[in-house]
Amino acid sequence: xxxxxxxxxxxxxxxxxxxxxxxxxxxxxxxxxxxxxxxxxxxxxxxxxxxxxxxxxxxxxxxxxxxxxxxxxxxxxxxxxxxxxxxxxxxxxxxxxxxxxxxxxxxxxxxxxxxxxxxxxxxxxxxxxxxxxxxxxxx
Amino acid sequence: xxxxxxxxxxxxxxxxxxxxxxxxxxxxxxxxxxxxxxxxxxxxxxxxxxxxxxxxxxxxxxxxxxxxxxxxxxxxxxxxxxxxxxxxxxxxxxxxxxxxxxxxxxxxxxxxxxxxxxxxxxxxxxxxxxxxxxxxxxxxxxxxxxxxxxxxxxxxxxxxxxxxxxxxxxxxxxxxxxxxxxxxxxxxxxxxxxxxxxxxxxxxxxxxxxxxxxxxxxxxxxxxxxxxxxxxxxxxxxxxxxxxxxxxxxxxxxxxxxxxxxxxxxxx
Numbered sequence: 229x230x231x232x233x234x235x236x237x238x239x240x241x242x243x244x245x246x247x248x249x250x251x252x253x254x255x256x257x258x259x260x261x262x263x264x265x266x267x268x269x270x271x272x273x274x275x276x277x278x279x280x281x282x283x284x285x286x287x288x289x290x291x292x293x294x295x296x297x298x299x300x301x302x303x304x305x306x307x308x309x310x311x312x313x314x315x316x317x318x319x320x321x322x323x324x325x326x327x328x329x330x331x332x333x334x335x336x337x338x339x340x341x342x343x344x345x346x347x348x349x350x351x352x353x354x355x356x357x358x359x360x361x362x363x364x365x366x367x
Numbered sequence: 368x369x370x371x372x373x374x375x376x377x378x379x380x381x382x383x384x385x386x387x388x389x390x391x392x393x394x395x396x397x398x399x400x401x402x403x404x405x406x407x408x409x410x411x412x413x414x415x416x417x418x419x420x421x422x423x424x425x426x427x428x429x430x431x432x433x434x435x436x437x438x439x440x441x442x443x444x445x446x447x448x449x450x451x452x453x454x455x456x457x458x459x460x461x462x463x464x465x466x467x468x469x470x471x472x473x474x475x476x477x478x479x480x481x482x483x484x485x486x487x488x489x490x491x492x493x494x495x496x497x498x499x500x501x502x503x504x505x506x507x508x509x510x511x512x513x514x515x516x517x518x519x520x521x522x523x524x525x526x527x528x529x530x531x532x533x534x535x536x537x538x539x540x541x542x543x544x545x546x547x548x549x550x551x552x553x554x555x556x557x558x559x560x561x562x563x564x565x566x567x568x569x570x571x572x573x574x575x576x577x578x579x580x581x582x583x584x585x586x587x588x589x590x591x592x593x594x595x596x597x598x599x600x601x602x603x604x605x606x607x608x609x610x611x612x613x614x615x616x617x618x619x620x621x622x623x624x625x626x627x628x629x630x631x632x633x634x635x
Contacts, residue, residue: 251484252564255477255632275625277486277514303513303618304496330631340631
């Protein structure tokens with residue numbers, strides 16, 4: 229077993245199993261469009277069929293882009309240790325995920341993606357992939 | 368690829384304990400051998416699905432088969448589908464050429480038209496990662512599904528099929544006990560559901576016979592036979608094993624609450 233770079237060996241990695249998606253990963257998301265987004269949590273939408281993490285990322289010029297990352301269902305997250313307030317507005321996070329094939333923003337203007345791994349400022353990582361049967365990447 | 372590689376030693380130890388789960392398993396071994404996704408052997412023969420595995424499934428309890436007041440095995444409990452490749456049904460289905468073509472077309476479009484993605488019922492005998500509950504009485508046995516959408520199946524005991532019913536998503540089921548095995552006979556399906564996540568189709572002629580048995584406290588075995596003279600060349604039989612959870616409940620899951628996926632499933 230090896231540790232992933234950037235994650236302390238002492239950090240408790242809380243893995244959120246990727247079960248409970250209701251659609252195929254590749255029908256909606258593009259495995260060739262990986263993203264690594266560092267920013268602050270704008271909100272955690274505790275909704276079905278997938279909870280969403282909204283992250284505001286600032287580029288070098290100061291422009292803020294809001295991403296909406298799909299995760300598992302709230303029930304699936306809950307069974308694996310998440311709560312509706314596990315992520316709070318303003319929390320620093322890094323999200324490794326994939327962008328949607330359909331590049332249209334959601335109705336609120338946010339870019340649409342699928343989160344596989346969320347790393348908190350503490351170094352704690354949470355796996356947030358949306359489905360055990362979705363055919364998507366494992367992270 | 369397992370996300371186990373992201374684990375710290377401490378977390379790995381915890382996960383190792385948690386993932387001792389579904390160990391038993393003739394059916395799982397069969398599934399493992401036939402898995403179409405990447406298969407990784409793991410503790411207890413836990414199976415990876417397309418490189419993804421559920422590390423934190425509860426470990427099923429050990430004990431004898433419980434019985435109801437009428438002496439029948441009691442199937443009551445919250446059941447999980449374990450770490451299956453959910454699309455797997457014991458090898459290739461004996462599909463007629465037109466049905467094979469439909470399945471291949473659905474795969475070519477990455478499953479974008481899957482009714483499940485539209486928050487419609489999954490049908491029978493498709494399973495999902497969502498838990499379900501069985502509630503049993505001498506007259507009727509009910510399966511309550513958390514997802515894909517909230518739905519139910521009721522097995523009316525010792526009576527015939529209702530010939531007047533319209534085709535439906537979950538079909539119409541009757542059941543009888545044959546010794547310690549509950550035999551469920553289901554007909555009256557519509558043709559809108561997919562038999563599995565790979566897009567295998569069926570017709571309204573689908574007939575499903577399930578044989579449920581509970582060999583011990585923690586496991587629910589099901590032998591499933593599908594007949595469909597409209598889509599299959601011959602009947603197809605396979606087995607599954609569900610595991611009991613003593614720590615999970617089924618919860619509300621309103622799939623259509625925020626299903627932004629519906630018009631964004633572009634496929635290729």
